[in-house]
Amino acid sequence: MKNAHTSPNAARGPADHEVRDQIVTAATEHFSLYGYEKTTVSDLAKAIGFSKAYIYKFFESKQAIGEMICSQCLREIENDVKAAVDAAEGPPEKLRRMFKTIVESSLRLFFQDRKLYEIAASAAGERWPATVAYEERIRNLLEDIVQQGRLSGDFERKTPLDETTKAIFLVIRPFLHPLILQYNFDYTEVAPAQLSSLVLRSLSP
Template sequence: MKPEIPVVLPHRGPALHERREQIIRAALDHFRHYGYSKTSVADLAKAIGVSSAYVYKFFESKQAIGEAVCMHSLGQIDDALREIVHTNQSASDKLKELFSSLLSKSLALFFEERRLHDIAAVAATNHWSSANNHRAALYSMLKQIIVEGREKGEFESDTPLDEVCMAIAGVMTPFSHPLMLEEKTPEQLEERVLVITNLVLRSLAK
């Protein structure tokens, strides 16, 4: 299924307000140490020396705070992947690196930052906007690489573009979804991402 168009997350209070950023930093710290489910809005309010009511001036719910934290964490992955798209490599090499980097950065975020894995799993399972935006960003980068490969004669161009992108996005999912990543060891995932990438490149060859 084609990813949804990215959305701007709703929030209360001035978007660039220093206090809003302070709440997000406190949430990131608490989620890392205690997990999303064990952190309350009252905990965050206490950490920055304000009342819970004051926090609600900026975020309508605990989920909205979680969305902001997820957007921050997943955005770091997206930023790193965009750098690959804008290199001078061939489209084939960009696609290889996109697959491998997606896996390595997802593993680092979700397992080295174990508590953040928990909130990412909640976001993915409940289709939070932050998770949907991440999928849409990946789809957009993938599409850009495929178009470039077609224009330079690396990839075939007979198959409808969206059909190709949706198929490849589908096989990328096990290398970024927080729950699916738990089903295999890192070594198994690294072996599988190489096999899948090579298969995708063979299917794209002109």
């Protein structure tokens, strides 16, 4: 876990190899039961019935396996957000839905499987590439919504687009970042509506 530069694609062997998928599936189950921190590659090898050396043919480290799992969890949240945004009419409502869904999906991950959430928390705390890429995709989606709002006349156009996007992202980040989210549970019911309303008022032309 010390290697913060491990890529989520830092896997050895064919990308579509069934053994690689088997390792990820077994690791997900094992992490769910015992946690990421307490599990070693040796533990995974025993659980799967492979040798430790064989697992290293497909993944260069435990973190590489963790990143694969983390990427899958974050993709689920991202897909939920995209679906909610696509179903909304008009940029203001898209922004409201984005805030609401990010919080709901992140909370669902936290409460449904705390052990897997620990992987996301470790990834976020150490800035694993999986979380960096996830945040970048969320920022890009946010920028698209702001740009749409400017074109439709719903949002002001004077502030530079990148500045506006970064500011809004900082508003939602406490509920997007796994490590910070756990300290904001008391506000998750009201925060999405209140924060999105505040942002929308600031975006008024």
